[in-house]
Amino acid sequence: MFEQSQIQEFKEAFTIMDQNRDGFIDKNDLRDTYAALGRLNVGNDELDEMVKEASGPINFTIFLTMFGEKLKGTDPEETILNAFKIFDPEGTGIIKGDEIKYHLMSQADKFTEAEINQMFENFPLDVAGNLDYKNLCYVITHGEDKEQEE
Secondary structure (H helix, E strand, O other): OOOHHHHHHHHHHHHHHOOOOOOOEOHHHHHHHHHHOOOOOOOHHHHHHHHHOOOOOEOHHHHHHHHHHHHOOOOHHHHHHHHHHOOOOOOOOEEEHHHHHHHHHHOOOOOOHHHHHHHHHHOOOOOOOEEEHHHHHHHHHHOOOHHHHO
């Protein structure tokens, strides 16, 4: 269901939320987690509803199962790839940098020049001025370059 790197990330999140370090996330842990995030006025009813979503006490296995159920049927990497493929009908895996810049700055939630520059700093164009969107999608969903992982 999950890759090992994802399981590790969920384990880290679980550990952060398990404020009293007893191996279970309960209502008090949720309240403390919200407080740590700056939300101090979480009602008991809201916390009770969250805890009721679990089939029992929330240990790491239940926590992982709950995330699996929430994420079932979604494939974020595939969804992002499909969005880029609109600009790549031949399926080459690359898009001209100027073209993606034009679309990002002229449609929907328009990017600023600074945001475009930041994107290209983090995901540089190749020598021909193309964006490798397949690698970009991989980095977005897995957190590292395919080349670095292999």
